[in-house]
Amino acid sequence: MTLMERMTMTDQPLLRVEGLTKRYGQRIGCADVSFDLYPGEVLGIVGESGSGKSTLLSCLAGHQRPDLGRIAYDGRDVLEMSETERRRLSRTDWAYVHQNPRDGLRMGVSAGGNVGERLMAVGARHYGEIRGKAADWLGRVEIAADRIDDRPSAFSGGMQQRLQIARNLVTGPRLVFMDEPTGGLDVSVQARLLDLLRGLVRDLGLSVIIVTHDLAVVRLLAHRLMVMKSGRVVEQGLTDQVLDDPQHAYTQLLVSSVLQV
Amino acid sequence: MTDQAYNFAYLDEQTKRMIRRAILKGIAVPGYQVPFASREMPMPYGWGTGGVQVTAACLVPEDRLKVIDQGADDTTNAVSIRRFFQRTAGVATTEATAEATVIQTRHRIPETPLKAGQILVYQVPIPEPLRFLEPRETETRKMHELEEYGLMHVKLYEDIARHGQIATSYAYPVKVEGRYVMDPSPIPKFDNPKLGNSPAIQLFGAGREQRIYALPPFTEVVSLDFDDHPFTASKAPHDCDLCGATDSYLDEVITDDTGGRMFVCSDTDFCAGRRAKGHRGRLSGEGVAPSPHPSPTRREGCARHESVAQGAGTEGAA
Ligand SMILES: Nc1ncnc2c1ncn2[C@@H]1O[C@H](COP(=O)(O)OP(=O)(O)OP(=O)(O)O)[C@@H](O)[C@H]1O
Ligand SMILES: [Mg+2]
Ligand SMILES: [Zn+2]
Numbered sequence: 040m041t042l043m044e045r046m047t048m049t050d051q052p053l054l055r056v057e058g059l060t061k062r063y064g065q066r067i068g069c070a071d072v073s074f075d076l077y078p079g080e081v082l083g084i085v086g087e088s089g090s091g092k093s094t095l096l097s098c099l100a101g102h103q104r105p106d107l108g109r110i111a112y113d114g115r116d117v118l119e120m121s122e123t124e125r126r127r128l129s130r131t132d133w134a135y136v137h138q139n140p141r142d143g144l145r146m147g148v149s150a151g152g153n154v155g156e157r158l159m160a161v162g163a164r165h166y167g168e169i170r171g172k173a174a175d176w177l178g179r180v181e182i183a184a185d186r187i188d189d190r191p192s193a194f195s196g197g198m199q200q201r202l203q204i205a206r207n208l209v210t211g212p213r214l215v216f217m218d219e220p221t222g223g224l225d226v227s228v229q230a231r232l233l234d235l236l237r238g239l240v241r242d243l244g245l246s247v248i249i250v251t252h253d254l255a256v257v258r259l260l261a262h263r264l265m266v267m268k269s270g271r272v273v274e275q276g277l278t279d280q281v282l283d284d285p286q287h288a289y290t291q292l293l294v295s296s297v298l299q300v
Numbered sequence: 301m302t303d304q305a306y307n308f309a310y311l312d313e314q315t316k317r318m319i320r321r322a323i324l325k326g327i328a329v330p331g332y333q334v335p336f337a338s339r340e341m342p343m344p345y346g347w348g349t350g351g352v353q354v355t356a357a358c359l360v361p362e363d364r365l366k367v368i369d370q371g372a373d374d375t376t377n378a379v380s381i382r383r384f385f386q387r388t389a390g391v392a393t394t395e396a397t398a399e400a401t402v403i404q405t406r407h408r409i410p411e412t413p414l415k416a417g418q419i420l421v422y423q424v425p426i427p428e429p430l431r432f433l434e435p436r437e438t439e440t441r442k443m444h445e446l447e448e449y450g451l452m453h454v455k456l457y458e459d460i461a462r463h464g465q466i467a468t469s470y471a472y473p474v475k476v477e478g479r480y481v482m483d484p485s486p487i488p489k490f491d492n493p494k495l496g497n498s499p500a501i502q503l504f505g506a507g508r509e510q511r512i513y514a515l516p517p518f519t520e521v522v523s524l525d526f527d528d529h530p531f532t533a534s535k536a537p538h539d540c541d542l543c544g545a546t547d548s549y550l551d552e553v554i555t556d557d558t559g560g561r562m563f564v565c566s567d568t569d570f571c572a573g574r575r576a577k578g579h580r581g582r583l584s585g586e587g588v589a590p591s592p593h594p595s596p597t598r599r600e601g602c603a604r605h606e607s608v609a610q611g612a613g614t615e616g617a618a
Contacts (some may be wrong), residue, residue: 123446130450145433145454152458162452166526175462188461238348 051114053078053214053246054099059108061091061098067270069249074275076267078213081240083261085254085293091270092250093218099248100135100216101125105178112214130160134207138219140199143206145192150177150202151187156217157210165288176205180235197228201235208239217249221256233259254294258282264288308355309389315339319357319512323503326514331476332444333427338510343384347377348406348423350505352384354512355404355421358503359385364392371408371549371566376405395569407470409491411548411570414500416517422485424506427513429473430484449481452524460529461534469534475522482513482521488524490535490549496521538563541583543574 052075061068069091076082084092098105101117110117112132117125129135137143144153154173155163163169174184180201182194191199200220207215220236221229237260240247251257257264257278265275266287274287285291307313317586322336337415340567342558359365365385369378373395381404382393392576397412406423414420414422430440443449459466472489474496476482484495485504495502495515502515515521525531536550541562548570565571575584 126446126448130448148433148454149458149461151461152454155457156450156454159453160448164453164527166457167528169457169463 046259052076053113055111057109059098059105061094061105065177070137070270072272076246078246079244081261083257083264084250085257086267090267092267096216096218101129116232130157131210132213134212134215134221136203136207136217140203143203149188149190153202153206153231154209157184180205200232213246215245219251306388309359311356316357319353322512326512327516330515330519331480331482333511333513335510336512338507349507351404351421351423354503354505355402358402358419359391360388363401364394364399364402366394369406372568394556397569407486408566409487409494409569414498416499418500420500420502422504424485424504427483427506427509427511429481452481466529473524488549490533492523493533536563540565541581543571543579544581545574
């Protein structure tokens with residue numbers, strides 16, 4: 040399925056963002072960000088350090104409240120929802136993969152318990168079934184079945200990140216936020232994780248917003264790309280188009296500096 | 301013989317009124333932890349200052365007070381709290397559950413069923429059942445507010461994954477009226493079924509943590525579990541060696557230094573009452589006068605020692 044086919048399958052965007060602005064006092068976190076995300080689409084967000092990528096992502100995921108703007112998820116106004124509703128959404132429909140797996144895992148709980156938590160949070164009460172699903176998900180992220188009762192502190196960085204992904208995807212979310220999911224990992228470990236992510240995104244038809252400063256990640260995963268600078272979106276479009284024929288001077292610089300490496 | 305240096309039941313009326321307000325709020329919202337301004341009491345925190353303050357706020361001169369520690373009326377802790385209220389409130393005291401109007405307890409619910417008009421006051425070390433996995437107070441409050449209790453089951457999941465069964469045998473978490481998850485204080489899970497649908501008022505006081513919570517009479521209390529690992533109120537597979545009771549919670553007591561041991565009711569009043577009626581156990585043979593409870597060998601302040609007798613070990617949150 041091409042992106043165009045995917046996008047024309049449904050005319051309703053899964054996420055619609057309009058004029059999103061978040062300030063930290065006088066400093067701009069992100070300003071006037073607008074975009075649509077369609078079901079099954081992967082949106083990459085790139086930009087230098089401090090350009091507002093994480094701020095934008097955390098506003099979208101409901102971890103921070105923006106000062107201005109609107110967010111509609113599946114036609115529902117996210118900012119108007121009660122906190123209960125929004126937190127429920129983030130346990131069921133949404134997932135958030137942190138750059139540092141320690142922020143997204145319970146380090147004192149076994150791998151199986153980490154994966155099972157979201158199931159239990161939405162009411163699963165059959166131990167055997169919870170454990171079965173946890174085992175299945177560990178397999179899907181290539182963690183050996185006999186590690187199910189080990190704590191994440193006994194795992195390598197790459198394994199921890201894969202566990203975090205399993206823990207997030209077990210309840211079948213539709214929208215996944217990822218903030219530098221491959222940051223801090225060795226290059227070979229990164230490549231394996233990217234491969235895994237690509238497979239999962241394709242097989243599960245996930246919609247993803249992925250923040251990264253690594254254009255290789257974007258080229259591999261993202262259908263569409265958004266380039267940020269000083270809190271603002273300076274260019275957005277299909278990934279290949281933006282990378283192969285950047286229009287904005289800043290994007291040209293970004294692309295060329297990568298090519299020179 | 302009230303000691304005239306103190307107000308009735310030690311606390312001043314202003315403080316008692318503040319505590320009563322917290323108690324009433326707790327009764328109105330069963331299982332909800334109400335903050336209160338805990339006062340300094342003339343005893344260390346480990347001695348149940350939360351329970352003592354709740355008892356002080358409840359007592360009236362006509363009350364008859366019973367104080368138990370792990371089921372026994374005669375431990376140092378129970379004796380000194382009882383004496384404290386004899387001196388400061390001049391109330392009558394009793395060891396008989398049926399005769400008491402207020403019972404302060406640590407780690408047990410009496411075997412004798414409670415009645416309407418009675419108040420059971422629990423001493424609570426850690427009121428927050430979510431604490432062990434989520435140390436942030438702001439976050440646990442939010443979880444209660446939004447009824448996000450998945451984490452409680454994560455703990456039970458971990459228990460089964462590690463021990464093959466739910467090994468939590470003390471402070472076993474319960475859900476109150478389908479709403480708040482509550483820590484019943486470190487009572488054995490054997491006692492959990494007595495929490496629900498009781499005609500008595502049950503009040504919980506945590507002094508160090510400054511929390512009061514409550515179960516009004518006839519409240520629905522359900523012990524958390526999994527469909528395929530249902531809650532069981534287990535006890536040691538023995539009868540009481542003194543009174544022969546088959547259905548009471550037992551302490552394992554070392555009787556000599558050659559490894560001799562016996563199982564006896566942890567509820568001393570219950571056991572004595574049965575023996576007075578002529579019931580006999582394995583070690584209270586014919587013609588031998590029922591021996592007094594061998595309390596010196598019971599270890600105090602440690603819930604874990606009973607875990608041998610009760611089967612599974614515990615990660616008890618005491
Ligand atoms: N909690 C905060 N308080 C104040 N200012 C903040 C806060 N978080 C971010 N900022 C500021 O907002 C701007 C955007 O920061 P943000 O973390 O969103 O950038 P980023 O693109 O994610 O950077 P990086 O690539 O380094 O992660 C920066 O100027 C930053 O200093
Ligand atoms: Mg960032
Ligand atoms: Zn007995």
